[in-house]
Amino acid sequence: MEISVTRDVFRLAEVFTISRGSRSEARVLTVHVSDGAHRGRGECVPYVRYGETLESVEAQIAGLPGGIDRVALQEALPPGAARNAVDCALWDLEAKRAGRRVWELAGLAAPRPVVTAYTLSLDSPGAMRAQAARNAHRPLLKIKLGTSDDMPRLEAVRRGAPDARIIVDANEGWSAEVYADLAPHLLRLGVALVEQPLPAGADDALAEMERLVPVCADESCHDLASLPGLRGKYDAVNIKLDKTGGLTEALALREAARAEGFGIMVGCMVGSSLAMAPATLVAQGADVVDLDGPLLLAEDRDDALTFDAAGVHPPGAALWG
Secondary structure, three states: OEEEEEEEEEEEEEEEEEOOEEEEEEEEEEEEEEOOOOEEEEEEOOOHHHOOOHHHHHHHHHOOOOOOOHHHHHHHOOOOHHHHHHHHHHHHHHHHHHOOOHHHHOOOOOOOOEOOOEEEOOOOHHHHHHHHHHOOOOOEEEEEOOOOOOHHHHHHHHHHOOOOEEEEEOOOOOOHHHHHHHHHHHHHOOEEEEEOOOOOOOOHHHHHOOOOOOEEEOOOOOOHHHHHHHOOOOOEEEEOHHHHOOHHHHHHHHHHHHHOOOEEEEOOOOOOHHHHHHHHHHOOOOOEEOOOHHHHEOOOOOOOOOEEOOEEOOOOOOOOO
16 A cells, blocks of 8 residues: 655635734645555644644654554554544545445444534734624634733624624633633623633643633643543533544544543644545534634635535545545
8 A cells, every 4th residue: 555645735715813823825734545446535734833844744654654554553653643644544545445435434324514613813803803794694603812802802703793603712822810801701792612721731720710611622632641631621622633643533532522521522723625524524413513624715625525504514425535
């Protein structure tokens, strides 16, 4: 079996900003695995926050033996972007070899469309109100915050989209004191969920605070090994394939987190439809889905995912799985 990697760049429809910085394009790695007769694909987004670069992830993949299977892969690479792209490509290859869909091979029910959040980039209050107004028809909006002056932004978004369900992502940007001050206002403004208000590794304060709004672990939750450290601090976990290291671990994390009473959110990095495709399987039955990466792009893959009033639809076999 041959494993190869290509770099792909997708322009964003607008500059996308979070508390850590801005970007105008999505740079991804596409893994291709081939047995000579069939070819599978997977996509990953190396993330600097986790010490990943395009070069470092390419090097991890280049070090794999050509005949590796999904079981061996889980030990060969740690959770992260490299393992994600290879794992998803191997699932795709298995499905194409078998002439079946990945969900059938995994013993899952046939997937259905799921409502996804649409993310509003961090900006001035006026600009964020305008973003919210343009997208007020969407049932679920996600707001990027994470500064010491976020109340005007939150108030502006609520004015722009008075009826939308809202979730907030602080991207580790608040201190315990700032979050404690904001929490009653999040409740007042109808925020349904808060992602990662405090930095990973410095979130013990959450165990001592009254969680007026459910709190979801993102940067604090990567894989199954993360769960013991989340008890008593978080109400939900955000499962992203680039963190778990692929669909295999993501499905296992979903079941373990549910068994421990955590709510389930399924999220993404900013990537193409190929990156979102396997995540639509994990998103089945999730409490919150945030797979809007392709909606933020000015261009996408061929055979891209369909987004409509029902949400994001599962992929066709021509795209993945």
